[in-house]
Amino acid sequence: MPISTARNSILIALCLIVIALPAQAETLYLKAAHLVDPIEGKLRSNPLVTIVDDRITEVAFGASAPDAATVIDLGDATLLPGLADMHTHLTFYTSDNGYDSLAVSYTDEAVRGVVNARKTLMAGFTAARNLGAGGFSDVSLRDAINSGRVPGPRLQVSGPSLGITGGHCDSNLLPEQYGVKSQGVADGPWAVRAKVREVNKYGADVVKFCATGGVLSKGTSVGARQYSMEEMQAIVDEAHTRGMTVAAHAHGTEGIRYAIEAGVDSIEHSSLIDDESIKLAKEKGTWLSMNIYATEYLLAEGEKNGLLPESMEKAAFIHERRRASFARAVKAGVNMVFSTDSAVIPHGDNAMQFSRMVDLGMSPMQAIQAATTQAAKLLRWEGQTGGVAPGYFADIIAVNGDPLEDISELERVVFVMKGGEVVRWEEQSP
Template sequence: MTSNTHTFSVLSIIRAFGIVAITNYAFNFTYSNIQTNCYPISPYSMKLKFILLFALTIIFCQLVAAQSRLKAIKAGKVIDVVSGTVLNQQVILIDSNTIVNIGSGLAIPANAEVIDLSHATVLPGLIDCHTHITSQPSGDYYGDIFRKTPMDYAVTAHIYAKRTLQAGFTTCRDVGAAAFIDVALRNAINAGEIEGPRLQVATLFIGSTGSHGDLNGFSPFLSFQLPKEMMGVADGVDALRKQVRYNIKYGADVIKFGAGAGVLSEEESVGAPQFSLEEMKAIVEEAKMWGRKTCAHAHGTDAIKQAIRAGVASVEHGSFLDAEAIQLMKQQGTYLVADIYNDDYIMSEYKRLGYPQKILDKEQLVGRTQRESFAKAVKGGVKIAYGTDAGVYPHGWNGKQFYYMVKYGLTPIQAIQAATINAADLLGWKERIGSITKGKWADIIAIEGNPLDDITLLEKVKFVMKDGKVYKNELKK
């Protein structure tokens, strides 16, 4: 808050208290004169006095509250993600949680809190479309399975949520968590009980028996059945429709399913489809009927193409894209959400973290191929949305992927658009978030320097506002 704002706040309070005091004095003076002239003061008059004083106090509180809602950001540069240009010396006016105007030379209301970002570059809050905020690698792959409970993950989820918000990601699509921890996390954030990004949550990952979404790699003689609320394993059209309904019943905003095999699980193949086309269509149709979008975990070529034909909104990972898959994605308007940073972290850290060699071997194959597929998708004109698989690597590092997206074909502004207007469109929230535009929620970040010259600056976000509230400000005054 600037000194001008402090001055105004003090003057407002003095002025308002003055009104109340003068009114009170006027009443007392009048009553004193009445008493002097021997007129009795009725109980009704006393009541009226207190009612009027109470009303004035309420008005005073409302004036102070209104003053605290209005903010003005003085921005040195603004990245206009809609036009793909940089705007200089802008003023962004915010009322409560909504952007009410933006422009050069706008008059700043006298009662606005001024936030000086005149030496910074201002952007819309970033969006990560593929996170797992309720967990991250701990260093004990098998031990975690047997020793940790949902409560263990629940009590640390708020830490990861705060780190994500502090990194400049004001919205995330969280695509899979056990025991509906993500629902509780989303609700606590929305209620203002904890700090974190605005969340869309998928709840249980839907997978077939023995798939990436199942618990694999153990002896059949270890025959234990996990509770239904832990995993979304289902087979066949009817069971899958029921699983979609179950997820939605307990809070899912989006439905995620495993169209094909995975890397960080113990199936043999990384590319094989794990649902039939008929099963995938059933999932997508059921979700659509309930007003939910779908996203498909798919590395392998056939799994990718089946998921696109089934009608998913996005393909997650997309490691083995071929020309036909790229053409299908363009025709259907399917987004690619490719996590092309985390290969570096997996290959450098996962052996130390106790992951099986089979998983490391699969990552060795997939990681580099995925980046090549991403480059082909960019050249082919596929719609790209930003998604990192945060939780596979430490939360708060979400911004590291920008560098790789530029390295493998996007321009800096396209990479930023992938994490703003494109991501907002994929989430179905393009009217609310994704750009600094009149009428949208005030999700705003700032950095030092120009990310169009150095995209890695987005790894060092200095200012974070979500819903009009400042959560971080490390910029020099």
Template sequence: MMVRKIGRGVAAFCAIAAFASSMTVHAEEAAFIRAGRLIDVEKETVLTDQLIEVRDGRIVSVKPFAPMQDVAIIDWSHYTVLPGLADMHTHLVGDIQGGIIDPLLYTGAEDVLAGAGNAKKTLCAGFTTVRDVGSWRAFTDVALRDAINRGDVEGPRMAVAGGYFTIPGGGGAITGLAYDAKAPEDMTRGVVRGPEDARQKAREFLQHRVDLLKMIATGAVLTVGTDPGLPELSEEEMRAIVGEAKKYGKKVTAHAHGAEGAKMAVRAGVDSIEHGSLLDDEALRMMKSRGVFLVADIYNGDYINEVGTAEDWPEETMQKNRDTTDTQREVFRKAVRMGVKIAYGTDSGVYPHGDNAKQMPYMVRYGMRPMRAIQSATLHSAALLGWEKDTGALSAGRYADMIAVEGDPLEDISILSHVKGVIKGGREVHCK
């Protein structure tokens, strides 16, 4: 059922208050975790009865368990333990996708408060890291990231884009308004008109401390008046944006359903392609040869079909969803066979936050081994972020981010939607 925005600020405030009351548990108190089974995503093995030692929020060692005297241990001996999961396509700020006018009904402050609640739901779902690929109001995601990093809000580690770069009336714009109506300035910061404008606005975003840049290379399913198969930004505009990002050592991703827009983005130097619903073999070969990741949200087409039908979403949106859902899944299957790099991404914010792991069974259904699906949300997502030294595996030196589940996700990957415990930075997260 579609979640509405009524009362969301109150809910977010309660989430923040609950976090403040939980701060009596410190990282140094969670020094040892006993894992009944531990999935080693680096070696693709499963270890039994392991002891994970943590100091200052990072893993010191992983070794067979031996009894210790007078040491507090988090007992996960009845669980399977694996690295905290990562979602590379989220939209935490604001509420989930609604009507055309919804982004104009709330202030940036209200959107960030809603994001605080969404962040906690995401963390409690076992996702200790996210890449947030744009909010309607520029830089509200930066504010949420900073609040989490300060400890004011409990949520996953965030890499944020600050907004989107799009053409006027494009897939990242507010469309469908009356001819004489105008969207607020903070919703148009990423609208570009030519390569030089693109370069200047990329520089502005980078100076506002974003972690990556996002370009809207083609039309979008959920943006009225745009065609997912058609290119939007020119290749010259994309090259200008990527060029500025590289100066700052930042990565760039491109929303691209259509093959031609994706090829333009790959030639421009992006690090990942989002969605990829209509990619052809040439686009996939280009991505493989250049090491460009595919981040394909192959779950939420079913969600859009079910909820959009029940709530009478625009027929244009529903038709575009029908035109891209099955083709996207076949592109995903082909990408797996071809060996294209794949990182886990779900487009959370289209569906309710906290359901991020529902995509895992789809990835297995469309060609991935369960271990590789888990790696897409751990090792491979860390590689896409450039955070390999800090996240993505349970090994010495990395952050002590981990989750516990009952049963074996390598046999039934759907159990990742039923997380029993979450630890971030060595501190146990309280979710109930």
């Protein structure tokens, strides 16, 4: 090979190496007066968080950023990891109730999702599970958020909820001649297996099914079990085989027990759970996902939001019972995550529930852990979300006061960063 040709080859090779090098990583420093650290379970002072691109690379205390570095100084504020709401319905509004819900198309759901995902993120929730949406509108929403086209939390989504004919996850508002049935309706072990395969095919991360009746559906009793043990086991087996988690909507005592025995990952609502099932959940590591603020909101605003009269009655029946169940579950030390069922409550008001959790026996740190470190375990995102530590996504929020003193500070988030990008920052007036 002539020397010039060899040199050209080397030059070409060098050019290729240069082209292959990633763009210069962007480093930024975030400092504040305090950090609520749910991993260690303590409040720490003078944090300096180093962020490279979308990840945290270092967390130091009492250190200063290098000269000429890009620094976001939040002054007296307290940092926390971004919060996670483990039960949302981003594709619905609070007014989509009763017969009005029949007018909501799948494309309407997609548009609602864009509006509500942004509200949820701005309220400090950088992760969420969306449990129940039509037309896989939640899959599209998750993908649009992940591609950076739409602002919103990191999502795990279920697509349509599985349910029995005439159950809480069916649509029971119209007479038979209209032929309306919800997308997720499936009866019998093989039919539910096929439905799990279908939601998996179209992009769901988690399977949601209705184990009992519910508050907002027509003609279902909250206490009554809906799926059989055989069907629940088929759902769980099929979902787990495909690497998906399973969330069971369950208010009634028997449906809760069946779902735990069948091996679901989380019991949504858990309203009438008894001590035996709390014990069983503890043994099996099942998560309780209890939206205790929802009925308080429904009893105050439900009529205005067009709830069916029977739904108002069911909300009243559930309210104090679920609060009492929550207090018993906290005492027993069972796994619990933060979940609001937003759409039942207004999107963006998610953090209103923290103070209720503290009123019913959680310490402020436990309530924060339910929405951070504990949620990350159920999401299988441990080491990724729910903490401010090296290797985690730079999903960080801030409040002005001390949320361990007054948990309602979380209702007044002043700063939100997701994946290293500032999406909200209300600078303090001097």
